[in-house]
Amino acid sequence: MTAISRSRGRRAVRTTLAAGAVTLGLAALTACEKPSPNAHFTLGTSTKTMETASDCHGHGDGLGVERARACMEETEDVHSFSTEDGETLRVGVDPKVAETGWLLFVNGTPRAIDPSFNTYRSFDVDELYAASEAAGMPGQEEDAFGDVVQVSVAQVTEDYDTEALMEAFQAAQMGDLEAFDTAFYGQFEGIWNLQLEQKEH
Template identity: 40%
Template structure:
C-alpha cells in the first residue's frame, strides 16, 4: 500500500511539472514583441503611443506605397499646447540608435537625431510654410509625425502620429 502512495505522489508531481511547462510554452507563443513607444509632452501633459497601425516595417524600411500612406495619415493621440510652451519628444533607445526625425507642419528637424529626447518651441511645430510664396502662417492643429529611420537606406522603418492642438 505504501508503494502505491509513493508512486502516485511522483506521478502527480510529474503531471504538474508537465502542465506548468506546457502552460509556459503556450503563454510565450502568444506573446508578441511590443512596438517601441514615442512620447510627446507639453506643459504637465504627456501622451505616449505605439507605432501607428500600418506604419511599422518591423525593423525593415517601409516600401514607397506604405510611406505615402503613412505620411497622409492624420490623427493619433491628441495633446493641447499653449503658446510659448516647449514641446518635448522622446523615443526609446533602440529608435534613437537607428536615428529619428520629426515631421510637422513645417521643417521641424533639419538633421536626424540619435538622442532619446528633443525639445521644440511650439511655434515651430505649428508653422506652415507656403512653398510657392515662402511665407509662413500658423495653424491651430497639426499632425506631428515621428519617423524612425532605417540605417543606410535612410527611409522610415516606423512612424508615430500625434495631433497637436494649439490652446486658445
Template identity: 40%
Template sequence: MTTMQAAVRRRRAVAVAGAVSAGLLVLAACDKPTPRATVTVGKNSISAEATCYEDGDDLGQEKATKCALKKASDSIEVAQSETLRIGVDPKIADTGWALWINGQQVTNVYKKTYYSFQGVDLFADQQGQAAPKTLYISIVEQDKPKSAGTSKEFKGVWNFKLVNGDA
C-alpha cells in the first residue's frame, strides 16, 4: 500500500468518525416523545403529548395541578349525553390515571388503557348558571392510592379542550 492510499484511508476513517459523532450529537439533543393520550367522541378524536412530563419522574401534586390548569389548544366537540372515550399509552396505564376537570380530580384512578364515560353531560347547567361553551379536561398520570388515601406520585398531565356541541 502506498502512502497516498494510506492517507486517503485515514481521511475516510476520520470523515466517517466525524459523521457518526455529529449524528449522535443531533440524536442526543432531541427530546424523547412523551406517551400519548387520546380523547374520542363519536368518530372524531384528538391526541396529544403531555403538557408536563419529566421522563416518568414524579412532578409532585402541586406542579401537576398547575399543569392541569393550562389551556389546551386542540379541541373536540361533545354534544349532551355523548360517550366520551379516553385512551392512554400502556406506560400511563401501568402507573394509573385519573380524569381531572379544571384542575380538580373527578374520577378514581384507572389502570386501563381505555375507558368510556357513557352519557356524561359535562356541560350541564350548574346552580342557575348557563352551560359553559368550553371545558378543559386533563388526563393525569398518577399512582393508584392504597385504600382511601391520596396519590403519592404524579408523573404527567395531558390537556384537552371540549367544546359544547349543544351551545
C-alpha cells in the first residue's frame, strides 16, 4: 500500500468517526427532551392520545401568562372529532396531571375553576356545544376559535389558588386584567387541545 492510499484511508476513518460523533450528539440532545404527560380523548370507540406541543408543558414550572394563552388559543395541528347529538366525550389524563389537578375549557372558558384530581371524567357533547356559545374570558379576543368548538385540558401548578383567583376575577371586572391573568393563566403547567365539529347529515 502506498503512502497516499494509507493517508486516504486514515482520513476516511476520521470522517466516519466524526460523523458518528455528530449523530450520537444529536441523539443525546433528543434524549434530553422530556416527554410531556399524555391526555386521552375518547368519543365512541375512537381514542386520540396526545402529548402537549413541545413548548406547552413546563415540566414542573408554570408556562407563564403569554405562553399559556398562546397554547390554549392554538388551533393549528389540533386533533378533532366529528360528533353527533347525545354523544359523550371521555377525557383521561396521566396520574402526574391528576396529582396537581386540571381544568377543562370550552373555547377558552373553564367549565369550573376548581381543579379535578381524577384521571378520568365524562362530558356531554351537547353541553359542550351549548357552553361554547356563551364562552368568553376577560381579555380574550372574539372569534379566537372560529367555527370549531375547542376543548382544552389545562394542568394547574401546585400554587393554583381558587380563592386568589376569585379575588383576581373581581379585580378584572374593575379593569385589572394583569392580576387575573397572573392568578389564572400564570398557574398553568401544561395544555392539551382537541376540536369538536358536528357531523353533517
